[in-house]
Amino acid sequence: xxxxxxxxxxxxxxxxxxxxxxxxxxxxxTAGRISAGAVVLLAAGYLTGSRGRGGISGGGDESAVVRLxxxxxxxxxxxxxxxxxxxxLEHYFEMLMANVPANIxxxxxxSRFLRVNQSMAAWVGRGHPEDLVGKxxxxxxxxxxxxxxxxxxxxxxxxxxxxxxxxxxxxFPDGKxxxxxxxxxxxxxxxxxxxxTFGMSSDVSELVETQHILERERNMLRSLIDGFPDxxxxxxxxxxxxxxxxxxxxxxxxxxxxxMIGKTPADYFPEVVVRTGKEEDLRMVETGxxxxxxEWHLELRKGDLHYFVTTKVLxxxxxxxxxxxxxxxxxxxxxxxxxxxxxxxxxxxxxxIDNSPAVIAMKDLKGRYLMxxxxxxxxxxxxxxxxxxxxxxxxxxxxxxxxxxxxHDILVAERGEALQMDEELYVDNEPRxxxxxxxxxxxxxxxxxxxxxxxxxxxxxxxAEQSMHRLNDDLIHANDDLRRxxxxxxxxxxxxSVGRLAAGVAHEVKNPLAMIGMGIELLARRVPxxxxxxxxxxxxxxxxxxxxxxIVKGLVDYSSARQLSVEPKDITxxxxxxxxxxxxxxRQAHVKLIKELDSELPSVAxxxxxxxQVLVNLMINAMHAxxxxxxxxxxxxxxxxxxxxxxxxxxxxxxxxxGDRVVRIEIDDTGTGIxxxxxxxxxxxxxxxxxxxxxxxxxLAVCRKIVDLHSGTLELENRPEGGVRASxxxxx
Numbered sequence: 001x002x003x004x005x006x007x008x009x010x011x012x013x014x015x016x017x018x019x020x021x022x023x024x025x026x027x028x029x030t031a032g033r034i035s036a037g038a039v040v041l042l043a044a045g046y047l048t049g050s051r052g053r054g055g056i057s058g059g060g061d062e063s064a065v066v067r068l069x070x071x072x073x074x075x076x077x078x079x080x081x082x083x084x085x086x087x088x089l090e091h092y093f094e095m096l097m098a099n100v101p102a103n104i105x106x107x108x109x110x111s112r113f114l115r116v117n118q119s120m121a122a123w124v125g126r127g128h129p130e131d132l133v134g135k136x137x138x139x140x141x142x143x144x145x146x147x148x149x150x151x152x153x154x155x156x157x158x159x160x161x162x163x164x165x166x167x168x169x170x171x172f173p174d175g176k177x178x179x180x181x182x183x184x185x186x187x188x189x190x191x192x193x194x195x196x197t198f199g200m201s202s203d204v205s206e207l208v209e210t211q212h213i214l215e216r217e218r219n220m221l222r223s224l225i226d227g228f229p230d231x232x233x234x235x236x237x238x239x240x241x242x243x244x245x246x247x248x249x250x251x252x253x254x255x256x257x258x259x260m261i262g263k264t265p266a267d268y269f270p271e272v273v274v275r276t277g278k279e280e281d282l283r284m285v286e287t288g289x290x291x292x293x294x295e296w297h298l299e300l301r302k303g304d305l306h307y308f309v310t311t312k313v314l315x316x317x318x319x320x321x322x323x324x325x326x327x328x329x330x331x332x333x334x335x336x337x338x339x340x341x342x343x344x345x346x347x348x349x350x351x352x353i354d355n356s357p358a359v360i361a362m363k364d365l366k367g368r369y370l371m372x373x374x375x376x377x378x379x380x381x382x383x384x385x386x387x388x389x390x391x392x393x394x395x396x397x398x399x400x401x402x403x404x405x406x407x408h409d410i411l412v413a414e415r416g417e418a419l420q421m422d423e424e425l426y427v428d429n430e431p432r433x434x435x436x437x438x439x440x441x442x443x444x445x446x447x448x449x450x451x452x453x454x455x456x457x458x459x460x461x462x463x464a465e466q467s468m469h470r471l472n473d474d475l476i477h478a479n480d481d482l483r484r485x486x487x488x489x490x491x492x493x494x495x496x497s498v499g500r501l502a503a504g505v506a507h508e509v510k511n512p513l514a515m516i517g518m519g520i521e522l523l524a525r526r527v528p529x530x531x532x533x534x535x536x537x538x539x540x541x542x543x544x545x546x547x548x549x550x551i552v553k554g555l556v557d558y559s560s561a562r563q564l565s566v567e568p569k570d571i572t573x574x575x576x577x578x579x580x581x582x583x584x585x586x587r588q589a590h591v592k593l594i595k596e597l598d599s600e601l602p603s604v605a606x607x608x609x610x611x612x613q614v615l616v617n618l619m620i621n622a623m624h625a626x627x628x629x630x631x632x633x634x635x636x637x638x639x640x641x642x643x644x645x646x647x648x649x650x651x652x653x654x655x656x657x658x659g660d661r662v663v664r665i666e667i668d669d670t671g672t673g674i675x676x677x678x679x680x681x682x683x684x685x686x687x688x689x690x691x692x693x694x695x696x697x698x699x700l701a702v703c704r705k706i707v708d709l710h711s712g713t714l715e716l717e718n719r720p721e722g723g724v725r726a727s728x729x730x731x732x
Contacts, residue, residue: 108196153197160186178205231329239264306333359455367391409451412438433462564607571604578615590629597636602732614703618726625671633668665728673718
């Protein structure tokens with residue numbers, strides 16, 4: 001295009017190269033990038049500014065250029081504003097995508113992700129939204145979920161219909177099962193063509209679980225109120241029923257609880273009941289006070305009067321304004337009838353106990369009287385109204401008796417069972433005795449509520465019983481004395497007979513034994529030394545002779561005269577001599593000897609040789625009772641004898657009596673003890689628990705006889721800790 005330069009030497013030319021406009025002045029070119037529209041306007045201005053010689057020229061041409069430049073600047077400004085608006089919208093969109101907690105995504109028609117927000121990327125375990133671009137649900141989820149999502153999205157692309165508010169049970173990428181709220185819509189370009197889908201999903205597991213919990217609680221509450229036999233209802237302030245339970249519907253004869261919704265009490269109850277209830281509801285709204293356990297009655301059928309108890313409270317909204325009433329009606333007809341029967345029964349029982357000769361009362365657990373009979377009133381000279389509600393300490397001057405009564409009541413309450421006891425009380429300044437049967441009184445649930453008592457005056461009977469007891473005790477003591485005397489006489493006669501027999505046997509056996517012994521000695525000289533069997537036979541015969549001599553000696557000792565060579569002796573020396581005789585056998589038997597002898601013991605009149613024989617025999621018996629070894633304790637001490645009854649069968653002047661000073665010698669072993677069945681046989685001649693050939697059975701019998709000749713006592717008893725204690729008691 002040919003351009004004529006204007007006056008002033010300005011030459012302007014424009015050339016368009018790919019949307020770039022070059023403005024040229026003079027020989028040089030000044031380039032500036034303007035829009036294509038500006039170039040068109042610039043060209044249009046030149047074309048219309050001057051048509052002389054087919055070009056643009058003159059002063060008008062220069063003003064057109066200026067005008068085109070201004071238009072260009074205006075267009076550039078608008079373009080910049082458009083870019084800023086676009087950037088701002090992009091910023092809003094990015095902020096929305098980055099901060100919305102829900103998962104937002106865009107997909108193409110093949111269900112490939114075009115763009116997702118950060119929440120979506122984090123939910124599927126990817127670090128950045130760009131990591132999901134180009135992927136599908138099959139890359140992120142299991143086939144079941146991915147196939148379903150693909151099917152839904154293809155349906156949206158095909159029909160253009162959105163899916164909103166869809167709540168689905170879903171297995172999350174971490175394996176957790178939950179619920180998701182999903183909205184999916186078609187994704188369109190500017191021309192309105194569907195180029196994919198976009199959507200938003202939110203984890204509503206907590207909301208759904210809460211909804212399920214509320215539903216379960218609602219069902220539970222519904223089941224609860226329908227299970228109640230009481231009539232439960234809720235009404236608005238216009239007295240229209242909002243909620244009723246099954247018992248309420250059955251009571252008024254409605255088909256179902258739902259059938260009563262929206263209706264009022266006037267549809268079911270008599271006019272007098274409706275009017276009273278309405279007035280009551282109005283007072284509740286005015287005062288805010290609830291109705292608690294109001295009793296009223298209604299004749300359901302002719303002659304069938306029923307009693308009811310009503311409780312009602314107001315329902316308030318969030319602002320505290322009343323909007324309804326909830327209440328409950330309970331049929332207490334059976335309870336009322338039972339109460340009347342109980343009152344009648346109580347009256348009949350009161351009449352019965354009032355006519356009883358016994359003193360009857362009932363107290364609560366704090367000792368306050370709840371009920372008394374006429375016998376109680378007569379005993380204390382008080383009227384019933386002056387007794388009820390008071391305790392024994394408030395009514396009785398005898399505080400010791402009141403303390404005892406209270407103690408007995410507490411004992412019955414603690415044990416929870418009936419107890420019989422004697423109680424003493426002064427009546428008209430005279431002591432009286434009552435036998436009282438006290439027993440717990442419980443309610444229907446088995447809880448202890450009171451203590452009952454029935455008391456009978458047994459003063460005269462008690463005195464007679466005590467006289468009879470004293471007489472009976474005297475008879476028993478006399479009988480015991482006679483029995484012991486008889487036993488002693490029998491034992492004495494038996495021992496006397498045994499003694500005579502023993503003396504005769506000893507005399508008759510002693511000489512033949514001596515002759516046999518001499519014969520054995522003669523035979524022993526004639527038996528050759530190499531005859532081992534003969535030698536052993538001779539030795540066994542000698543041992544037999546020795547055992548026979550020992551038995552004869554025991555018989556002689558047992559049957560010997562009763563005279564002793566008695567003189568005062570230091571009993572410590574006697575015990576020491578006896579211990580010296582057994583010290584070696586005890587050591588050989590691994591028996592530990594412990595001596596506990598008081599340092600200053602009084603002298604005792606004894607036959608020292610015979611008493612040593614007794615002590616040695618007792619200690620050897622103790623050693624034999626400890627075949628595996630053990631401990632032998634020999635103890636001696638002095639004290640005053642007590643607890644001894646006078647033995648009418650003993651006629652000797654020197655026998656032990658109450659208050660005598662005595663020396664007691666105790667020998668304790670740790671052996672096997674004595675069987676209870678053998679205790680009564682221990683002192684019988686020839687009784688022994690030792691193996692055959694070990695003992696003669698005469699040792700304890702001889703010891704007992706020796707101690708008896710000393711006017712002392714010999715006792716054997718099992719020790720609680722094990723073993724036996726042999727005790728010798730001698731008068732000091």
